[in-house]
Amino acid sequence: MKIVRDKNAVSYILSGELDNYHIQQIKELCKYDIDLTKPQIVRLHMKNVTFVDSTGLGFVLARYKQVNAYGGELRLVDVPDNVRKIFKLSGVFSIIKQEQLSKGNVL
Amino acid sequence: MNQLQMKTIALVENELVIRTALVAFLLPLNPTNDEIMEIKTICAEAVVNAIVHAYPQEKGNITVHITTDNRRVEIVIQDEGIGMSDIENKRASFVTTKSDQEHSGMGFTIMETFSDMMKVESALNEGTTVTLVRYLHDIQ
Numbered sequence: 697m698k699i700v701r702d703k704n705a706v707s708y709i710l711s712g713e714l715d716n717y718h719i720q721q722i723k724e725l726c727k728y729d730i731d732l733t734k735p736q737i738v739r740l741h742m743k744n745v746t747f748v749d750s751t752g753l754g755f756v757l758a759r760y761k762q763v764n765a766y767g768g769e770l771r772l773v774d775v776p777d778n779v780r781k782i783f784k785l786s787g788v789f790s791i792i793k794q795e796q797l798s799k800g801n802v803l
Numbered sequence: 804m805n806q807l808q809m810k811t812i813a814l815v816e817n818e819l820v821i822r823t824a825l826v827a828f829l830l831p832l833n834p835t836n837d838e839i840m841e842i843k844t845i846c847a848e849a850v851v852n853a854i855v856h857a858y859p860q861e862k863g864n865i866t867v868h869i870t871t872d873n874r875r876v877e878i879v880i881q882d883e884g885i886g887m888s889d890i891e892n893k894r895a896s897f898v899t900t901k902s903d904q905e906h907s908g909m910g911f912t913i914m915e916t917f918s919d920m921m922k923v924e925s926a927l928n929e930g931t932t933v934t935l936v937r938y939l940h941d942i943q
Contacts, residue, residue: 715822716851717815723905747840749847754899754907778840785916786896786909 697722699729705737706730707773711744714752714779723755730762738763743774743798748782756783760792771795807869813854813862813882821867822847828869829876834939841917842876842937848910849880849933855901857884857931874939883930890923 698709708726712718730738740756756772763770773795775783783789807828811817822843829842846867853865868879887893893900894915899908914921918935925931 713819715847716818716854720815747843747847749844749851750907750909750913751851753909754905757907758905778836781837781841782844782913785913786907 697726701733701735704735705739706733706735707739707741709741709744713747714745714755715747715749716751719751719755726755726759727762730759734766734768736768738768738770739773739795740770741773741797742776742779745776745779748779753782753786753788756788756792757786760788769793774798804870804872806871809867810864813858813865813884815851815854817865818847818850818854821850821865825867825869825878829871829939832871832874832876832939833942838937838939842878845914845917845921845935845937846878846880848914849878849935852910852933853880853882853884853931855906857882857886859885874941876937876939878935878937879932880935881930881932886927886929886931887925888927890925894923 700707700709706729738759740759760770771793772783774797775794807824809821809824811820825846826839826843829839834842850865850867857863863883866881868881870877892898894911896912897908899906914933914935918937920936922934923931
């Protein structure tokens with residue numbers, strides 16, 4: 697996971713398979729980093745993510761709650777089509793804003 | 804008809820091994836990308852359930868049995884762990900017994916949605932067996 701900081705915003709660049717094992721590797725760092733810096737906008741970049749299971753979903757929902765709790769905003773960026781289904785299924789998009797950076801327009 | 808059976812210890816890193824083998828096993832059937840994604844997701848959910856919930860103390864075994872018959876794919880995930888007494892409740896969306904660990908409680912919902920048939924057999928201290936069936940698209 698790469699971290700890119702901007703004024704009042706942070707981007708976590710995720711990649712590969714967001715499965716149980718992978719989430720365990722990045723969860724604490726991400727959680728701690730958000731708690732420490734409390735950025736106004738937190739972006740989870742999904743472009744290079746190839747797989748999401750319910751653990752990955754839980755991670756995204758937990759970050760949403762965490763960021764929401766201090767009044768920040770979580771955004772999902774460049775969600776690939778093949779993992780979109782699983783997010784749709786859980787209703788994530790009704791509470792979390794999406795951004796399409798690679799095509800330059802917000803969904 | 805073809806079969807693959809895997810038996811491994813319920814360790815989190817073994818889920819990727821099972822998922823990868825499943826994908827390799829199904830490739831000769833020419834599944835679509837969506838089918839591959841959905842089948843590996845349902846298998847991952849059942850295996851992760853066994854890893855996370857079945858063995859609170861000493862890790863036991865997980866057995867995964869895959870059978871393909873024409874376009875029908877059956878995956879049976881079996882553990883010998885603590886089992887469940889209230890399957891119906893645990894199948895509901897957003898129900899998790901481990902909310903402190905940020906689990907979404909969507910495992911069974913995902914399995915039900917992406918499979919054509921799901922069967923869960925379990926009893927307290929008698930392990931759990933999840934059977935998932937998924938049909939691949941017809942080849943003309």
